[in-house]
Amino acid sequence: QATLTLPGIAAIALTLGMAIDANVLINERIREELRNGSSPQAAITAGYERAFDTILDSNITTLIAGIALLVFGSGPVRGFAVVHCLGIMTSMFSAILVSRMLVNLIYGRKRKLEKLSIGQVWKPSN
Secondary structure, eight states: OOOOHHHHHHHHHHHHHHHHHHHHHHHHHHHHHHTOOOOOOHHHHHHHHHHHHHHHHHHHHHHHHHHHHHHHHOTTTHHHHHHHHHHHHHHHIIIIIHHHHHHHHHHHSSSTOOHHHHHHHOOOOO
């Protein structure tokens, strides 16, 4: 039996933020590739490959901190650590594998994808 406490809710919020960050990193890498003139399919492939190391590093670092809290903490700190570690592993799996499978499912069948529209809020001045 498990109880969701305030530290558990905080861990869920932190995990959600890291999952969003991973997808923003992937999106930005794809945009960079499109700006550099890559085709849409090549930009998607390169974007995921370039974002992988950054996502892996940040999640592993956070996971190490969560494991340390789990080992050395007690009470609510351990509850935070358990939810946090499970959330980080889940978000890393979803960012690296699930989102890529969805993108390949949506854009992979279009053999001649001419344009990939990724919204741009502002354009940096050179």
